[in-house]
Amino acid sequence: MKNLITLCALIVFAACSSEKKSEATSQNQDAAFDAYKERFILHLWELYPGWASSQGFHNYDSVLTIPDEAQRTKELAFCKANSDSLKTFDLNALSDNNKTDYHLIEGQLTSTEWYTTQFKSYEWNPSEYNVCGSFAEMLANNYDSLDTRLQNFYLRMKNVKAYYETAKQQIKNPTIEHTQLAIDQNLGGISTFDTDLKVALNKSHLDAKQKEQILARAKEVITAINDYANFLKDLKNTTPRSFRLGKELYARKFEHDIQSSYTADEIYKKAVEHKADLHAKMFDITKELWAGYMKDKKMPEDKLVAIKQLIDVISVKHVQADSFQTEIEHQIPRLVNFIKQKDLIYIDPSKPLVVRKEPAYMAGVAGASISSPGPYDKNGNTYYNVGSFAGWEKDRIESYLREYNYYILQILNIHEAIPGHYTQLVYSNQSPSIIKSIFGNGAMVEGWAVYTERMMLENGYGNNEKEMWLMYYKWNLRSTCNTILDYGVHANNLSKEDAMHLLVDEAFQQKAEAEGKWKRVSVTQVQLCSYFTGFTEIYDFREELKKAQGDKFNLKQFHEKFLSYGSAPVKYIKELMTNSK
Numbered sequence: 001m002k003n004l005i006t007l008c009a010l011i012v013f014a015a016c017s018s019e020k021k022s023e024a025t026s027q028n029q030d031a032a033f034d035a036y037k038e039r040f041i042l043h044l045w046e047l048y049p050g051w052a053s054s055q056g057f058h059n060y061d062s063v064l065t066i067p068d069e070a071q072r073t074k075e076l077a078f079c080k081a082n083s084d085s086l087k088t089f090d091l092n093a094l095s096d097n098n099k100t101d102y103h104l105i106e107g108q109l110t111s112t113e114w115y116t117t118q119f120k121s122y123e124w125n126p127s128e129y130n131v132c133g134s135f136a137e138m139l140a141n142n143y144d145s146l147d148t149r150l151q152n153f154y155l156r157m158k159n160v161k162a163y164y165e166t167a168k169q170q171i172k173n174p175t176i177e178h179t180q181l182a183i184d185q186n187l188g189g190i191s192t193f194d195t196d197l198k199v200a201l202n203k204s205h206l207d208a209k210q211k212e213q214i215l216a217r218a219k220e221v222i223t224a225i226n227d228y229a230n231f232l233k234d235l236k237n238t239t240p241r242s243f244r245l246g247k248e249l250y251a252r253k254f255e256h257d258i259q260s261s262y263t264a265d266e267i268y269k270k271a272v273e274h275k276a277d278l279h280a281k282m283f284d285i286t287k288e289l290w291a292g293y294m295k296d297k298k299m300p301e302d303k304l305v306a307i308k309q310l311i312d313v314i315s316v317k318h319v320q321a322d323s324f325q326t327e328i329e330h331q332i333p334r335l336v337n338f339i340k341q342k343d344l345i346y347i348d349p350s351k352p353l354v355v356r357k358e359p360a361y362m363a364g365v366a367g368a369s370i371s372s373p374g375p376y377d378k379n380g381n382t383y384y385n386v387g388s389f390a391g392w393e394k395d396r397i398e399s400y401l402r403e404y405n406y407y408i409l410q411i412l413n414i415h416e417a418i419p420g421h422y423t424q425l426v427y428s429n430q431s432p433s434i435i436k437s438i439f440g441n442g443a444m445v446e447g448w449a450v451y452t453e454r455m456m457l458e459n460g461y462g463n464n465e466k467e468m469w470l471m472y473y474k475w476n477l478r479s480t481c482n483t484i485l486d487y488g489v490h491a492n493n494l495s496k497e498d499a500m501h502l503l504v505d506e507a508f509q510q511k512a513e514a515e516g517k518w519k520r521v522s523v524t525q526v527q528l529c530s531y532f533t534g535f536t537e538i539y540d541f542r543e544e545l546k547k548a549q550g551d552k553f554n555l556k557q558f559h560e561k562f563l564s565y566g567s568a569p570v571k572y573i574k575e576l577m578t579n580s581k
């Protein structure tokens with residue numbers, strides 16, 4: 001008996017002291033990992049100067065890397081060295097913030113390795129070679145004086161010719177779609193080195209000789225771009241690769257890009273089931289609302305046709321073009337009040353969202369978007385950009401306003417602003433991580449925004465009006481069908497005809513929108529799945545927790561805890577949240 005007590009005491013004591021010891025190593029591990037992250041980022045920027053500039057790190061603005069075998073060898077060596085470095089850390093001893101950073105770095109390294117050695121899009125996607133966007137950014141953004149930016153612009157142009165010469169050597173059996181895209185985008189970007197550059201030079205304080213030098217070099221750049229476009233036009237591509245990835249490659253890309261706990265197959269099956277479920281719910285509402293909106297008109301036999309007709313009639317309720325922005329401004333405080341009233345998540349009142357008219361350089365991208373400051377611009381504002389209808393034809397405006405009708409506009413504000421993207425950003429800034437701002441998980445970010453749409457309605461936003469739910473289901477069908485489309489096209493050989501049927505008849509999209517989607521799916525892969533995948537993972541996780549915790553489940557706590565991990569893949573957040581209980 002006595003021995004037993006002593007033994008117990010010993011064990012307790014041992015546990016205590018080992019806890020202290022592991023706490024100490026934890027601190028050491030975290031400090032060491034923080035230092036490692038800083039070195040990692042600096043090396044990353046050295047290796048990818050263009051990426052560095054786009055993230056607001058401007059030390060390498062004058063450098064343009066040549067996309068050749070030597071560069072890829074360097075990148076692979078970087079991956080190998082850093083994978084080895086990661087292994088020296090004890091993942092379990094790190095803080096939650098560092099654990100997720102660890103996973104993000106690891107994911108980035110394995111993904112780069114896979115892209116370079118397996119995916120090899122540098123051979124078949126000629127649109128990967130394009131310098132215009134990064135040069136355009138140097139003219140448009142005000143991070144430094146115009147004169148300095150123009151000097152870097154000049155130095156950076158030096159390698160453009162070699163860049164495109166190398167590009168030509170890399171390309172083997174490209175897809176027809178990416179070849180056309182490369183021609184269009186490269187030629188479309190030439191104005192950067194012509195009219196846009198001249199406007200910038202006129203505003204600068206450079207002397208005449210400097211301006212002349214810059215323009216002379218810009219002329220060579222334009223020749224190099226035209227050369228590349230002509231090379232692509234003349235290419236005797238007798239055995240072009242299909243733009244469809246095929247099942248195997250698609251499955252791997254899905255793993256690397258999304259980092260989901262579901263496979264691509266599983267998500268596809270879930271999306272197909274979800275579509276059927278949405279259709280059934282929409283038809284129930286249609287039956288209830290039909291007589292009120294359609295009077296004596298007979299309801300069509302075809303359920304989908306009936307739903308579509310009702311949607312068209314309800315969509316006529318919309319704001320006028322000139323009050324589009326003010327309506328958005330008015331809705332923001334209403335959303336905040338609703339969230340407070342229902343106790344859904346804490347909204348920091350010291351960080352109000354700035355709604356503004358879309359700045360000129362973004363013009364053309366209609367609708368609404370959030371722009372947040374980059375990782376090196378800590379004091380920058382976050383804006384809610386609202387597109388204007390300047391220069392639009394009357395019919396186009398009307399069609400747009402019906403699409404973003406009274407109901408959908410509110411769902412859009414939930415998604416983009418509160419408690420969607422903007423709220424997520426505010427939370428992620430509380431545990432700042434440069435790793436997460438660079439490698440942040442897109443499926444988690446989009447999934448959260450899509451999740452909040454449903455969560456708000458479930459909690460009574462919109463007074464449970466049938467019209468609101470109907471429009472929400474239509475909106476949700478979009479991301480659901482995007483997933484079916486993407487997987488269908490790349491892994492199941494879905495034809496264009498069937499794709500159009502899916503989008504127009506089953507997801508109620510306009511023909512023009514559906515055509516645009518087809519174009520997008522033929523030059524991108526997996527990205528269209530990120531919304532639905534993230535949404536499904538978050539929603540399923542919440543439902544699991546609810547079931548497990550019963551009465552103890554608290555929605556507000558769930559939201560705040562979930563967001564506290566920043567933009568990490570949902571599967572890692574889930575792991576950490578489950579273990580911390």
Ligand code: ZN
Nearest residue numbers: 316318398401
């Ligand atoms: Zn109208």
Ligand code: ZN
Nearest residue numbers: 415421446449
């Ligand atoms: Zn979004």
